[in-house]
Amino acid sequence: MKTYDYAYRPLLAVDCTIFGFRDGKLNLLLVRRDIEPRRGKWSLMGGFLQANESLDEAAARVLEQRTGLKEVYLEQFKAFGEVDRDEAERTISVGYYALVDQEKAQLQLSTEFAAHWVPITDVPPLIFDHNEMVAAALNRLRHRATHEPVGFELxxxxxxxxxxxxxxxxxxxxxxxxxxxxxxxxxxxxxxxxxxxxxxxxxxxxxxxxxxxxxxxxxxxxxxxxxxxx
Amino acid sequence: MKTYDYAYRPLLAVDCTIFGFRDGKLNLLLVRRDIEPRRGKWSLMGGFLQANESLDEAAARVLEQRTGLKEVYLEQFKAFGEVDRDEAERTISVGYYALVDQEKAQLQLSTEFAAHWVPITDVPPLIFDHNEMVAAALNRLRHRATHEPVGFELxxxxxxxxxxxxxxxxxxxxxxxxxxxxxxxxxxxxxxxxxxxxxxxxxxxxxxxxxxxxxxxxxxxxxxxxxxxx
Incomplete structure (x- = not known):
């Protein structure tokens, strides 16, 4: 018999898929993790929700802390909640995508993190379900860019x-x-x-x-x- | 100075906006809560995520437990995460909408819960941010029904x-x-x-x-x- 657990609390993260455009290429801003056990592994920029912030605010904060980028187009597109998506501990992640002017972003980018622009056609294997997130973010971007003038953000x-x-x-x-x-x-x-x-x-x-x-x-x-x- | 809390864990719910269609009217399946402190208040059908289920599975489970409805069209549309959306305790809710054949649903509906079909044009004030959820779900439905043949589900x-x-x-x-x-x-x-x-x-x-x-x-x-x- 299953019991219903009112007190079950997974971790809650936000992850940002950051798009830029330069020299005819759509690029993603990825980070190469520098702490074990994931040293050398590629991932999106993410962080955990805090008590004093909404999901939107958490995504904006993560973006700024991890990249230095402020006041950019940021849209929630999907919550990811498979049971085993993070093998270490159950984490629900709310996916956001950002559209940035890559030239301008380059100047603002914090050098503190190992952030790299990678062409969307050449995305390496990412940790967790981050490749799936990228695919869903790109789908949403395609859709949005068809029906609304968001492409100009890039x-x-x-x-x-x-x-x-x-x-x-x-x-x-x-x-x-x-x-x-x-x-x-x-x-x-x-x-x-x-x-x-x-x-x-x-x-x-x-x-x-x-x-x-x-x-x-x-x-x-x-x-x-x-x-x-x- | 702000401290970053790795251990912060909000509650995580799913809420279902259930659409039906009958006699020319688009309707919502709402529930009238029967326990204090919200007795008599209207709300969407919701429940908390459990350890052994994905978000999608949680939404399907909530729908079945609360209404008896199985194997219906169910789509995640947005996660709601304002800090004060539930005054009792911080809860993030992932919003799903369902499209059901109302005639068929009527026969399956569990009588255990006080569920009522209410015309979308006549939705009462709902608890938390559920009115906002309904508006967002309707937006997504309008969009989806324009570009994909989901309307036939109704x-x-x-x-x-x-x-x-x-x-x-x-x-x-x-x-x-x-x-x-x-x-x-x-x-x-x-x-x-x-x-x-x-x-x-x-x-x-x-x-x-x-x-x-x-x-x-x-x-x-x-x-x-x-x-x-x-």
């Missing part, structure tokens, strides 16, 4: 349309037909063309754009649906 | 297109243009028309349909996107 303030397309190619792991993609972008009144060109990649240069949140909010109130995918 | 095995439309009207709380809606349904090869009519609502009768999961899987492999909304 780009610098000003970007070219080629960069934007290359971001979506990296997120979805597929190539994109430029014609169709540009047509969809042209309908987005909240993409503001700046009076400035990127002349690094061609002599003619490519216009810089920026995403204008207030214009997007306005368009949304008027019934516009963000929809962008390969 | 209908009987065979249904008319009028019932299907009325389900979507209830889920989204809005009326739907029949012409456009029917046009979209006609493209769904996985909706099989049966050789049988519902003659309750009109003399001419309305064809019964059923959703064929295998045909949907096939259509999906061939690139079909389910998309259905008001």
């Amino acid at each position: 780009l610098p303030e000003k970007f070219t349309l080629t960069q934007l397309q290359s971001l979506y190619e990296a997120i979805f792991g597929t190539s994109i037909d430029a014609g169709n993609f540009r047509r969809r972008l042209r309908k987005m009144e909240y993409l503001q063309r700046l009076n400035e060109k990127d002349t690094n990649s061609s002599r003619k240069g490519a216009w810089y754009y920026r995403f204008v949140p207030e214009d997007y909010a306005h368009a949304k109130r008027n019934g516009a649906d963000f929809l962008l995918k390969p | 209908l009987p095995e065979k249904f008319t297109l009028t019932q299907l439309q009325s389900l979507y009207e209830a889920i989204f709380g809005t009326s739907i243009d029949a012409g456009n809606f029917r046009r979209r349904l006609r493209k769904m090869e996985y909706l099989q028309r049966l050789n049988e009519k519902d003659t309750n609502s009109s003399r001419k009768g309305a064809w019964y349909y059923r959703f064929v999961p295998e045909d949907y899987a096939h259509a999906k492999r061939n690139g079909a996107d389910f998309l259905l909304k008001p």
Whole structure:
């Protein structure tokens, strides 16, 4: 006969899947553990929930303590609760993903931790169920980036349309037909063309754009649906 | 100075938002608590995670113990972790929603608990943050029903297109243009028309349909996107 235990208390962690984008690649910020018994093993950035903080606050705190990053896009996507996910002790982990501007993040990154950017196409075996977390986070990101303008969090303030397309190619792991993609972008009144060109990649240069949140909010109130995918 | 507590262990609950559909109404299965200090207060069905079960298993167990319902659609949608969400003791709750065939559920429902179907438009104040959970569950359901054929879980095995439309009207709380809606349904090869009519609502009768999961899987492999909304 089973007994029902009112006093059973597992540990409660939060783990952050941190996405960045650079040189056409979607990357993950991973840490190489430096204490036994997991020395040399790769993992996501995580920590235990504390008494005085909500889950969201715990995720933001872990992110800041472990990376130095503050005020970045952070979204809860799933709680992981298999019985044997951590062989040492039962731990429930609430998964969050973060989207950061990798160039800017690089400057803020604390050197205290052995954090490394690793291409999403080349993620090593991670401890616990962290590979499963990454897969679920990427799924959520793909979905979110299709229906909401969150992808811009991964780009610098000003970007070219080629960069934007290359971001979506990296997120979805597929190539994109430029014609169709540009047509969809042209309908987005909240993409503001700046009076400035990127002349690094061609002599003619490519216009810089920026995403204008207030214009997007306005368009949304008027019934516009963000929809962008390969 | 803050200290970091490795041994902090909140309670961990799962709560189920149970949706049903009947007579054109989207309903929630709620319970009226019968023990002090919350006697007479309304709440979702919940319980504490046990040592030998995953989160998903806990949600299925709670659902079965509290309602008698088995093998229903159950999806985790969010973990709720505000510090003061339960004034008695810190409890993290992982929210699941269930979709049940209300006619069938009625027969299975255990009479041991004071469970009541309440229209989603008429939900009473619930304990803790359960009203917020319901809102988040409904959001997820709206989203899911738009992009995946989960709505059929709320209908009987065979249904008319009028019932299907009325389900979507209830889920989204809005009326739907029949012409456009029917046009979209006609493209769904996985909706099989049966050789049988519902003659309750009109003399001419309305064809019964059923959703064929295998045909949907096939259509999906061939690139079909389910998309259905008001």
